[in-house]
Amino acid sequence: MTTDETIKITGQYVLKTYGRKPFAFENGKGVLMYNLEGEEYLDFNSGLGVNALGHCHPVVSNIIKNQAEKIIHTSNLYHISSQAALAEKICKHCFGERVFFCNSGTEAVEGALKFARKWGNTQEKPKTEVVAFKNSFHGRTFGALSATMQEKYRKGFEPLLDGFAEAIFNDTASVDNMVTDKTAAIIIEPLQGEGGVNFATRSFIKYIENVCKEREVLLIVDEVQCGMGRTGKLFAYEHFGITPDIMTLAKPIAGGLPIGAVVTGPRVWPVINPGEHASTFGGNHFVTGVACGVFDILSDSQFLKDVEEKGEYLAARLGEIAKKFDSIKEVRGKGLLMAVAVDFNASDAVEYFERQHILICTAGPSVIRFIPPLIVTRDDIDRVVETLERFLSER
Numbered sequence: 332m333t334t335d336e337t338i339k340i341t342g343q344y345v346l347k348t349y350g351r352k353p354f355a356f357e358n359g360k361g362v363l364m365y366n367l368e369g370e371e372y373l374d375f376n377s378g379l380g381v382n383a384l385g386h387c388h389p390v391v392s393n394i395i396k397n398q399a400e401k402i403i404h405t406s407n408l409y410h411i412s413s414q415a416a417l418a419e420k421i422c423k424h425c426f427g428e429r430v431f432f433c434n435s436g437t438e439a440v441e442g443a444l445k446f447a448r449k450w451g452n453t454q455e456k457p458k459t460e461v462v463a464f465k466n467s468f469h470g471r472t473f474g475a476l477s478a479t480m481q482e483k484y485r486k487g488f489e490p491l492l493d494g495f496a497e498a499i500f501n502d503t504a505s506v507d508n509m510v511t512d513k514t515a516a517i518i519i520e521p522l523q524g525e526g527g528v529n530f531a532t533r534s535f536i537k538y539i540e541n542v543c544k545e546r547e548v549l550l551i552v553d554e555v556q557c558g559m560g561r562t563g564k565l566f567a568y569e570h571f572g573i574t575p576d577i578m579t580l581a582k583p584i585a586g587g588l589p590i591g592a593v594v595t596g597p598r599v600w601p602v603i604n605p606g607e608h609a610s611t612f613g614g615n616h617f618v619t620g621v622a623c624g625v626f627d628i629l630s631d632s633q634f635l636k637d638v639e640e641k642g643e644y645l646a647a648r649l650g651e652i653a654k655k656f657d658s659i660k661e662v663r664g665k666g667l668l669m670a671v672a673v674d675f676n677a678s679d680a681v682e683y684f685e686r687q688h689i690l691i692c693t694a695g696p697s698v699i700r701f702i703p704p705l706i707v708t709r710d711d712i713d714r715v716v717e718t719l720e721r722f723l724s725e726r
């Protein structure tokens with residue numbers, strides 16, 4: 332099939348939920364992708380944060396091959412050794428004590444909301460409500476969408492679920508206003524991705540942790556986009572020195588295979604009993620077998636240090652460009668999830684980059700987002716920053 336044929340048949344048979352770009356990629360190696368006609372592109376989107384190890388990483392490809400020849404799925408009627416091993420690895424690296432596995436980010440958030448509700452309903456005075464933040468993005472299913480405080484995602488799907496209040500990101504007073512005796516949980520992305528790449532301040536997250544302690548509320552960190560090494564720490568909450576009660580993970584954990592995880596701490600897991608939540612595919616041999624190998628690479632301290640340094644390099648290089656062009660309003664983000672806020676339509680930049688065979692994306696109408704594979708090199712970063720500079724001087 333050619334790209335044109337793919338576009339035509341997609342239009343005819345695939346439900347149009349996506350505004351797709353006119354590209355169809357067929358191969359990938361490291362940070363590079365090749366379209367159906369064999370043309371090369373530099374991938375600075377990493378499948379929206381999924382391909383942390385780039386495309387067809389040899390270790391990942393090998394584990395996939397081996398696992399595919401052993402066993403793929405048995406269901407959670409039985410024990411699954413690779414699921415057990417992955418849960419142990421995750422818990423040994425964070426606050427978590429028990430993990431629930433599912434298949435996507437939105438499903439992980441859904442699980443987190445259910446576990447928080449269950450916890451709230453076991454309190455002396457039941458607590459059932461959730462506080463989420465302006466510009467948050469937690470997913471597309473009804474619970475996750477109800478916690479997603481962006482009109483563009485909610486519009487047309489009302490009524491959403493009751494019991495979700497909106498506070499302002501990085502604004503402590505608004506948290507005070509929104510938390511009530513009925514609040515079961517506060518859900519926050521420590522680094523908002525889809526909402527514009529906004530990194531929470533340390534004092535804000537600390538404040539929230541304190542509110543949660545004092546008012547008997549659970550703290551849920553949604554690390555679907557910012558977790559698993561993306562910010563230079565294995566988990567983004569580590570930047571703030573806090574201990575959440577629940578953490579959601581997804582995108583990169585299984586090297587491109589669908590997976591989600593809800594990590595629960597000591598206040599939460601004891602209230603969940605067999606039969607109260609489930610997923611047919613969740614944590615099957617295939618995905619968790621692969622994820623164990625991916626986790627070992629992403630959690631390696633040298634790997635994380637490298638991500639941190641490359642993130643600092645990208646931030647510094649973008650900072651240099653920002654000094655030269657008034658059209659850049661801000662450089663923000665953390666690690667290898669960085670963005671520049673601009674005073675023009677960010678899609679213009681994306682299209683310019685695409686003409687140079689570099690794939691980037693937006694995070695809102697005036698935010699250019701960079702979310703490359705974590706294996707990116709300084710040379711790749713230079714190429715992207717130089718392209719941005721050329722674009723800004725030519726426009």
Ligand SMILES: Cc1ncc(COP(=O)(O)O)c(C=O)c1O
Pocket residue numbers: 435436437438440468469470471520524525553554555556557581582
């Ligand atoms: C922070 C966050 N939570 C949840 C989700 C939903 O994940 P998924 O698309 O896998 O359902 C996303 C997706 O971008 C996300 O960035």
